[in-house]
Amino acid sequence: METLLFESHDLGETEAFLSEHYATMRIQGDTERPATRVRRAILGQVSIDRLNLDYAMSYDVDPLGKVCLCTVSSGTIAQQVAGQDEEVFGPGDTVLFTPPDKPYKGEIRRSCYDIIMLDPALLAQVAGQELAEPIDLGGHRPVSKAAADNLVKTIAYLRGVLQDPELAGSPLIVSAASQLLAASVLTAFPDQAHADERDQTAAQPETVRRAAAFIDDHADAAITLADIAAAAKVGTRALQYGFRQHLDTTPMAYLRRVRLVAAHADLVAAQGEHTTVTAIATRWGFHHPGRFATTYQEVYGCPPSRTLHA
Template sequence: MDVRPHRFATRDPASAEEFLRDRWDSLGKVEFGPRFSIEVSGIQAPDFRVERLSHSSSIRVTATAPGPVQVVEVLGGTITVEDGDTVTRMGPGELFAIDAVITPSTTSRSVHVGVVTLSRELLGQVAGVPADRLRIPRRQPLPAAADQWRLAVRRANREISEHLRRGTRPPIDVAHRLAQAALTAFGVETVPLEPTDAEGLGPQHPVNQAIAFIEAHAGESLSVTDIAHAARTSVRALQQGFARHHDTSPTAYLRRVRLEGAHRELAAAEPTGPVTVADVAARWGFSQAGRFAAHYREAFGVLPSETLRARPHVSPLSGGAE
């Protein structure tokens, strides 16, 4: 199991939004209050993250599709969760789960929180439920299970810290223990799949409509809601369609198209000419150069600056799943 520490901090709302969207495909609208700043630190593995998050001012986030499930413990500040006509306010010491299937809007104000993010694939594997049909029914935990959840998180932190500090073998079952503790505390349900619009993917199928829209507008500021609107379908149905037919998400596919476009442009540029990596990144929708470089290196095995200097043969980006 690959476990790595990470840290992110910024006062720039655009960089913060890119960071959040990069991690949560389910985000729709994101709004920041004045004089905003954010800091996130913790550890990440393929199927889970354990983090501390603090921010000044406020963030309002609207979830539009199933994404990872988060279990949040409020350590300071307030978080308000809106679900239709129901509004729930959480304060210090309270524990709750955020499942984008049933939590459309969350507002946090000057918060300090502990957050454990669990992939739907991990939860589905542990629960024996297909990931795209999994639903977490309870926002707040069963009283008896809340302390068990906190113990599981403390144990995971302790074991992972030991691994990182001493270079010992990573705990291979920590992800499953966290997932099981979350399912015990907040429950699990199976929802029926929405029917697809077509057996085959003709040009009018929403997935192909979305792909055409992404490829035509990749350099513009796009959200998954924009893509779904252009494809004349719901965000949730589009997410399911991309997962079923392309084993990826609309956001990941958009990133793939942007990376391919930036790669072609960097490869075609004169190494000593006026083109810069920052300019190319911005033209293809990447507002933060550091994150662009990380995604680019993951996709192509080299830094964008190396492509600009070397002018390698342009090759398509393989794969699209996050």
């Protein structure tokens, strides 16, 4: 087992370390003595990193060639994989951070989180596929609560192995633990490239109507893709297929559109009242004021502040 530990209060030193061991990072220090602590442990084909970052940090990363999972303990992470919608992860989330073959970017906001990386070849081995057949994992979030709970337990088991030198030194235990993680990942994020045609069959217009109605009624709540799929009585893949097929968009993009319309209505209604653009944006799930302002102007042709103070 290999280990690495980095601790610093120097942003320049930290930026250089993170850029060397991960990818290009840009830190926006907003504390007097911003603290960084990174601990890495490598167990066979799997690595587990615990990162504590006491500041905001943006990143723009080329494909890693690794399957990357993330579990968030505190703070938030706004993440966007190329060609996909932005998602915000918070405390308690265990997600597929990025697939191995796509670039991604985002912002980490005063967060403590774990990054678990594994080789795609390990997934192919466990799935019984040839390496020429790429694994195409579906979605950022597990397909069900049971699958998510199983993945969390598997990661906890891996941590237990890492903490026991005798177990971590056993090739048989290391191999079995790595394959268990791969199996849990394949269960939580089923392979899209080899999905059944059931998803296409289930994605009927009525399914999309149920999902859209649920979004319209719960746009002010912290709903996820899994919540929308459950309300529509289909799986997440079928839901995504249905929205692409019938609305030419994604469920989360539709949700953001509904929230943007609601935010616009609040800005119009709040004219002359003691409120702010940030407060209205936050109420409707837009936690990054700059991105909200840009999106708003693209749709309504003016900044949200002008609507508020018209």
